[in-house]
Amino acid sequence: MKKVKIGFWLIIIAFLALVGYQNKAFFLQKHTFDLNIWVTTPYATPEIYNAVLFGACFVAGLIIAYLSSLFGHFKANKTIKQLTKTVNDQKARAEQLQTEIDALKNVSTQVTAPLPDEDQAEDTVSVSAAG
Numbered sequence: 001m002k003k004v005k006i007g008f009w010l011i012i013i014a015f016l017a018l019v020g021y022q023n024k025a026f027f028l029q030k031h032t033f034d035l036n037i038w039v040t041t042p043y044a045t046p047e048i049y050n051a052v053l054f055g056a057c058f059v060a061g062l063i064i065a066y067l068s069s070l071f072g073h074f075k076a077n078k079t080i081k082q083l084t085k086t087v088n089d090q091k092a093r094a095e096q097l098q099t100e101i102d103a104l105k106n107v108s109t110q111v112t113a114p115l116p117d118e119d120q121a122e123d124t125v126s127v128s129a130a131g
Contacts, residue, residue, distance in 0.1 A: 027050050
């Protein structure tokens with residue numbers, strides 16, 4: 001699968017290089033950009049190659065995409081930390097409850113003594129009532 005990916009990317013890069021080479025005249029043309037805000041004198045940029053303009057727009061798009069995913073990444077990290085804290089709290093509570101259950105089981109086995117038979121229970125009741 002890795003070799004297929006590498007081959008795919010090589011084909012895409014070769015296609016872009018072919019498009020760039022066939023349109024070399026367009027990419028080597030120079031243009032200036034003017035900005036006139038009617039308050040100051042108009043501003044004109046120095047002549048810029050179209051290839052540089054395309055490259056700058058591509059890099060700006062990469063930066064915008066990175067920043068937009070970065071905020072989502074921070075939000076996801078915050079959610080993960082919150083959920084991890086909740087899981088740890090619940091595990092601690094479950095361990096605490098388990099120790100309480102174990103303690104109650106030990107107490108109940110120590111307190112529970114063999115009960116006397118019914119005949120012996122009646123004799124003790126009649127003696128205590130007579131006395």
